Amino acid sequence: MVNLAIPTSYDEKQILVADDEREHVEFLLDYLAAKGFRITFAENARDALAASEKVRYRAYFIDLNIPFANPALDPRTNPTFTEYPGLLIIQAVRSQGNSGARVVAYSAHYNDQISSEIERLYCKYIVKGRAKDLKDAIDEILRVDPLQVGSS
Numbered sequence: 001m002v003n004l005a006i007p008t009s010y011d012e013k014q015i016l017v018a019d020d021e022r023e024h025v026e027f028l029l030d031y032l033a034a035k036g037f038r039i040t041f042a043e044n045a046r047d048a049l050a051a052s053e054k055v056r057y058r059a060y061f062i063d064l065n066i067p068f069a070n071p072a073l074d075p076r077t078n079p080t081f082t083e084y085p086g087l088l089i090i091q092a093v094r095s096q097g098n099s100g101a102r103v104v105a106y107s108a109h110y111n112d113q114i115s116s117e118i119e120r121l122y123c124k125y126i127v128k129g130r131a132k133d134l135k136d137a138i139d140e141i142l143r144v145d146p147l148q149v150g151s152s
Helices: 026-034 045-052 079-083 086-095 112-121 131-143
Strands: 010-018 038-042 056-063 103-107 124-127
Touching: 010 026, 010 045, 026 038, 026 131, 038 045, 045 056, 045 086, 056 086, 056 131, 079 086, 079 112, 086 103, 086 112, 103 112, 103 131, 112 124, 124 131
Parallel strands: 010 038, 010 056, 056 103, 103 124
Antiparallel strands: none
16 A cells, blocks of 8 residues: 655645546536636646645545556555556545545446445546536535535
């Protein structure tokens, strides 16, 4: 497991989006910006993990198929995390005390491996390409600030 430093600051207007195919999530970035949020965009798992140590984000949107960036230095041992590096990001941000209610995983894939890990990590999962489902998940997260009502 990757151990991240716990950020000392929380930014209610900052959201982390981790996806290596920006063109597939432009609608998400535009939607969040229109709602007044600033986006930190990471194109690989290493950058997303590094960003997660700097600030506690209002929400995390993580593509499960994001590349790790340097497989030779990859510390993971879980074979599911090797196949879906986004799960490593989710595990790390959850280990910082972030509520699963603030984390949305998405991917074009869905199988028993993913289902099991998503359940264990207690976060929301959306199949990529279902823009309405993703928008609904965003609205659910943004309706209330989970830090103010407790965490799960």
